Each structure stands twice: as C-alpha cells, then as structure tokens.
Amino acid sequence: VYPWLNKEHLQNGIAYLRIAELFEAAIRSGKLPNGTRIPTHRELARALNLNIGTVSRAYLEMKHRGLIESALRLGTYVRTNLGPQPEASGASDVVDLGTNTRVPVAFAPLFAKSLAEIAANEGVIHALESYKPIGGTALHREAAARWLSEPQHTVDPNSVLIVDGATSAALTAISATCPPGSTLLIEELSYPGLKLIANVLHINLEPVSMDDEGMVPDDLARAIKQHRPKALFLTPCLQNPTCVIYSKARIKELMQRVTEHGLWAIEDAVYRPLVPQAQRAPRLINSDYERAIEISSLSKCIAQGLRVGFILATAKMQQQLTARVQALAFSGPALMAEVASRWFNDGIAQRFLAMHRDSLSARTELAKHYLQHLGLISHPFSSHCWIPNLTLQQSAMLHADILTQGVRLRAGHEFSPNPARMTASGLRVTLGAARDIAELKIALNKIRSVLDRDSVSQAVYA
Ligand SMILES: Cc1ncc(COP(=O)(O)O)c(C=O)c1O
Numbered sequence: 001v002y003p004w005l006n007k008e009h010l011q012n013g014i015a016y017l018r019i020a021e022l023f024e025a026a027i028r029s030g031k032l033p034n035g036t037r038i039p040t041h042r043e044l045a046r047a048l049n050l051n052i053g054t055v056s057r058a059y060l061e062m063k064h065r066g067l068i069e070s071a072l073r074l075g076t077y078v079r080t081n082l083g084p085q086p087e088a089s090g091a092s093d094v095v096d097l098g099t100n101t102r103v104p105v106a107f108a109p110l111f112a113k114s115l116a117e118i119a120a121n122e123g124v125i126h127a128l129e130s131y132k133p134i135g136g137t138a139l140h141r142e143a144a145a146r147w148l149s150e151p152q153h154t155v156d157p158n159s160v161l162i163v164d165g166a167t168s169a170a171l172t173a174i175s176a177t178c179p180p181g182s183t184l185l186i187e188e189l190s191y192p193g194l195k196l197i198a199n200v201l202h203i204n205l206e207p208v209s210m211d212d213e214g215m216v217p218d219d220l221a222r223a224i225k226q227h228r229p230k231a232l233f234l235t236p237c238l239q240n241p242t243c244v245i246y247s248k249a250r251i252k253e254l255m256q257r258v259t260e261h262g263l264w265a266i267e268d269a270v271y272r273p274l275v276p277q278a279q280r281a282p283r284l285i286n287s288d289y290e291r292a293i294e295i296s297s298l299s300k301c302i303a304q305g306l307r308v309g310f311i312l313a314t315a316k317m318q319q320q321l322t323a324r325v326q327a328l329a330f331s332g333p334a335l336m337a338e339v340a341s342r343w344f345n346d347g348i349a350q351r352f353l354a355m356h357r358d359s360l361s362a363r364t365e366l367a368k369h370y371l372q373h374l375g376l377i378s379h380p381f382s383s384h385c386w387i388p389n390l391t392l393q394q395s396a397m398l399h400a401d402i403l404t405q406g407v408r409l410r411a412g413h414e415f416s417p418n419p420a421r422m423t424a425s426g427l428r429v430t431l432g433a434a435r436d437i438a439e440l441k442i443a444l445n446k447i448r449s450v451l452d453r454d455s456v457s458q459a460v461y462a
Pocket residue numbers: 100164165166167168191193235240268270296297298299304308309
C-alpha cells in the first residue's frame with residue numbers, strides 16, 4: 001500500500017500497534033499530508049493479508065492518538081488539525097486514564113488572585129517587560145531553592161536554573177551530558193518523553209532492567225560494559241510507570257557503579273514532592289557526587305499548565321547547562337516563575353501539595369478497591385498505578401480491549417525504548433485525568449470487567 005508499510009514492517013511487535021506506529025511516523029514526518037484519505041479497513045486488511053479486526057484495532061488506536069478522523073461516506077482521513085498530542089480527557093467519549101495529568105484541585109481561584117496581585121504591582125509588571133537573567137532572577141531562584149530544599153539538603157540558589165517544565169529541563173540535562181551518537185541508560189520502562197528527546201538529540205537509549213527497589217545494579221554493570229554510555233537517567237521517587245521508590249541501599253549501589261565509570265547521573269524528580277520526606281529515595285544530587293543533575297517541575301504537584309521547571313546541578317555542570325538554557329530560551333518563564341515564587345513564599349504551594357495528596361489518596365483507594373486483586377502497584381500519593389506481570393502481547397491486547405470499552409490506558413510497550421526486547425510488560429492506570437470520582441469509578445469498573453473476563457488475564461492471575 002505504502003513503501004513504509006508492508007508485511008515485513010509488521011514482523012517485530014504487535015501488528016495493530018505497528019500499523020498505528022508506522023502511520024503516526026508517516027503522518028508526523030509529512031509523508032502522509034493532513035487531509036489525505038487513507039484506505040478503508042477492508043482495503044488495508046486485504047493488502048497486508050491481515051484479519052480485518054487487526055486493522056480496525058489499528059485505526060481505533062490511531063483515532064485515539066488524534067491522528068485520523070472518519071466522515072460518513074467520505075472515508076477516513078489524516079486529521080487536518082493535527083495536535084502534538086492525542087486529545088486529552090473531556091474532548092471525546094473515551095475516559096482518559098492514559099495521560100498522566102495532575103488531579104483536579106481548586107487551582108483557578110488562587111491563580112486568579114495571584115495574577116490580580118501581580119497586575120496591581122507596577123514594579124513587577126515593569127520588570128516583566130525586559131529579559132531576565134538566564135535561568136531566572138535572583139529572587140525567583142531563592143524562592144525555588146527554598147521549595148527544593150529538604151532537611152538533609154539545603155539547595156543553593158546559585159545551583160538552580162528555572163526553565164519551562166521538566167521536559168525542557170530533561171532535554172537540557174541530556175544534551176549537556178550526551179553528545180549526538182552517544183548512549184543514555186534508562187529504566188527499562190520510562191517516561192515516554194525520553195524517546196522524543198532522544199530522537200531530536202540523536203542519542204541512543206538503552207534500557208536497564210528493574211526490580212521493586214529500582215534499577216538492577218548487575219544489569220547496569222552489563223549495560224555500561226556493553227554500551228559505554230555517557231549518562232544514566234533515573235526516576236527514584238514514584239518511577240513512571242511502575243511506582244517504584246528506590247531503596248537507600250539501591251541508590252548507593254547504583255551510584256558506586258556510576259562513580260567507578262565516571263558517568264553523569266540525572267534524577268527526574270517530578271514526583272518527588274508528592275512523597276512524604278521520610279519515604280523519599282536519597283537524592284542523587286546530594287550524594288557528594290559531582291556529576292549529578294536533578295530535574296523537576298511543578299507539573300505533578302501544582303499545575304502542568306504553569307510550565308515552571310527546575311534544573312539543579314553541581315558547579316561542575318553549571319556553565320554547560322547555563323549555555324544550553326541560553327540557547328534554548330534565554331530567560332525563562334518569568335511571569336509563571338513570579339506566580340510560583342509568591343506561592344513558595346506564602347505557603348500556597350504547600351497548600352496545593354496537600355490538596356493533591358488528599359485527592360490522590362482518595363483516588364488511589366478507589367483504584368485499589370477495583371484492581372487490587374490483579375496485583376495493582378500503587379502509592380497513596382501517586383497519580384499513576386501499575387498492573388504488572390503481563391507479557392507484551394497480553395498488555396497490548398488488554399489495552400485494546402479496554403479501549404473498546406471507552407477507557408484509555410497505556411500499555412507497557414509505550415514506555416519502552418525497544419519493545420521487541422521487553423521482558424515483561426503491564427498496564428499503567430492514571431488517576432488524575434478522570435474529571436471526578438464518579439467518572440473514575442465507572443472507568444475502573446470497566447477495566448476490572450475486562451481484566452476479570454479476559455481469558456488471557458485469567459490464565460495470568462489465576
Ligand atoms: C517522569 C516524568 N518526567 C517528566 C515529565 C514531564 O513534566 P513537565 O510537564 O514538567 O514537562 C513527566 C510527565 O508526565 C514525567 O512523568
């Protein structure tokens with residue numbers, strides 16, 4: 001049918017997902033321009049010698065990724081208003097327990113109040129007219145350093161750079177440590193944004209296996225030997241998607257290997273504030289190891305839309321990071337940093353955190369009620385939970401079955417840099433995107449019915 005889609009292209013992985021992936025790549029690269037009509041389910045099934053159900057599943061997946069739409073009598077087309085992301089919850093009749101958004105808490109009144117206070121302050125308004133120092137003003141960095149400090153580790157404002165979200169922070173930290181063509185080691189299942197970052201930076205991602213304490217040191221040793229990486233990227237607090245919190249002993253062991261080989265260690269700390277202090281994994285930046293960088297943001301504990309993120313680094317890396325922030329954005333999101341600084345200083349940020357924790361623990365209780373018997377891994381303050389112990393095939397099929405019931409999850413392969421080499425998979429359920437508890441209950445019930453009913457899962461969970 002297309003040069004980029006034939007039987008051979010479908011050999012690795014699961015056919016319906018491969019089709020969706022190949023279409024997505026063709027659409028995003030412009031090979032299939034917006035508005036192009038694509039074959040009917042039947043035409044494509046015939047051309048690829050596939051069951052029509054497989055093609056229908058692929059088209060459903062593409063629809064939910066926001067890539068195509070169908071019109072009566074006109075057929076199926078590449079969407080003309082192609083967004084960068086699939087539609088989030090609320091935009092369709094599918095309940096989105098796939099996107100990892102924060103729980104809805106009363107954000108608007110506090111935000112409006114702060115904006116009104118800023119608008120009434122002429123000095124602040126004038127200051128926002130001009131460029132700011134790279135990485136934020138001294139006042140904003142001081143406020144951020146207070147927010148980021150922990151009892152065991154006081155953050156120096158000079159070690160903070162304020163950027164527009166953890167995604168920017170990750171791109172900056174990875175580009176500073178991994179030149180094009182080099183390798184970054186990541187957890188075998190990781191936040192999918194890393195794949196996008198690796199693509200634009202032309203670096204390789206190599207997975208290292210995980211257990212319930214974090215990345216496995218022996219497999220890290222193997223991966224270091226095999227791939228000669230430049231850096232290691234970890235999410236030690238509420239790993240996404242598995243919810244793991246790294247143990248102290250594990251961090252120590254991993255950091256020993258990292259030190260032996262002179263690698264950079266990057267900690268993704270976006271979920272860190274949600275975890276009570278006593279349960280947090282030791283901070284990599286606090287390990288007396290000078291080749292450590294921490295990235296984080298307010299996305300998971302205040303609001304994603306604020307786009308306030310942080311890079312914390314030791315003196316050894318400050319210059320390279322600052323040069324990259326300068327090249328990327330010059331001064332950061334000054335208005336949003338102003339709002340965030342006020343919230344750090346007057347305790348509103350801590351109030352948001354408390355509201356998130358309350359709301360998340362109520363939602364997690366519900367998820368446990370519906371899914372605990374399936375081995376659900378959760379944490380009272382995590383916005384995602386994980387149904388483990390599925391094969392790649394099972395998780396993909398269950399994901400598709402649950403989608404036909406109107407609930408979108410994410411299957412394990414979406415978190416893998418190399419699904420063909422995955423040893424185990426699962427399903428990630430996020431709790432934040434459901435509009436309210438009633439919607440969440442309905443969705444969790446649907447997930448439970450599919451998992452309980454499905455003969456594949458019966459075999460697994462029996
Ligand atoms: C582990 C992890 N890191 C980074 C991000 C991106 O955060 P931000 O919205 O601040 O760019 C996410 C978002 O889901 C995430 O799960």
